[in-house]
Amino acid sequence: MKKIAKKMIKYGIIGGAVCLLYTGNPAWADVTLQLPQNITILAENGKNTKMNKRASLPDGDNQIVVQFQGELSRKHEDKDADFEYSDTFVIRFNALNQTLKMVTPRINRLLELEKWNKKPDIRILDSAGRELDIQIARLKKDGFQIFRNYETELEAFNKTDSPAAVDTLSSVSEDSVSPPAAQVSPKNQSQSQDKTDMAEDMLDYWYQQADEEAKARFKQRINKQ
Template sequence: MRIIKPLALTMALSISAAAQADVTLTVAQDVNLLVANGEKVKLSSGLFSSNNTLVLPNGESQIVFRYEPSFTKAGEEISTTSDTIIAKFTASDSQVSFVMPDYKSYRSAEEHISNLEWQLVDQAGNPITKVEDKLTKEGMQLGRDYVDEAKDYNQTGAKAAIVLAGAAGASTAIALQKTATTNPQSNAGANTTKQVDSDTAEEMLHFWYNRADKATQQRFKDFINQ
């Protein structure tokens, strides 16, 4: 088994570095990218390549994918599928590509794909540090909602979990603040609890605001001003 160097590494030479403002993730045809940063993926087609791309914000990102290599056997095309992988990595102003195993046969893929060895590399071919885990689901595997599964996974605080910033986080903080400040209390002990909850809500507001990008921060300011 050897690792395939993706075509995107050579194609990157034709793209101006000055145009880089985010992270461009190149996705090969045999990589089924399911979720990125808590959202269902919409890929853009490559202009000179069969690969697709996805633009991610600078900083930490999380992806959910499966590797689905295909082979020709007895004149028919067959494929095999890896476990669903959830992974996080950090990159800025760069092009990132998957580097996947090059299985020589269907049998080899079936033997090794359960222990998938893969990498993310930048445009210079340098490995990018990642933390990965398997996104598992008990029982029937049909009709899986990977967005919800990734959300549930992140709430566990497992090794590949991240805290997703944005409007959803800000809304959660606002809801917590509303709950803490509108519940009436009738005694001194309850008033103390109310104060503690309000302080906690304020800390969460600051936390989520600082995690959000500038556009989300502005929307939050506009909401408060209303």
């Protein structure tokens, strides 16, 4: 009986594993992309994402938006560091059933980030270390850079002639179009306005807490793109 029970457990585990492999669970993506430490994905295939350090993508043509985010010193000898953001970049590549790795140079100082912004050194390698053919473009936005809606920006970007644009994604955001104003209840409008007011209050509070040098850097960051 014990031998039979062990066999049942053994085959049950194997059967369960096989089921997991073939049940089309979305967690089992066809393409996996691993990112460097300070590179974050902000959008995948025309959709906003949470700030991810790893992407699970479908086979075929893919488009992602990435950004450097990390603490940097202004000079080599500086011990103090400020949290800095790079410009945002659209990357387009094609892959099938692969585990990929993004590679970028190590960025430790603000000057290195400024150089990288002008000429981003971004490579994507397959498991054998071969470099994929990728297209990179800066996703430009004038004015305030915080709380960006990448779905809206990518919809416009994908209608351009940029090599990193993807035609099939230009209408992706149709699924997430907001309902007409007449269908939005006053309650929902009020909640949306409250969130906007709260965000503005938080930004104003932290701005007022900063010293003059930090305020100047904040203004520069807002208007640099």
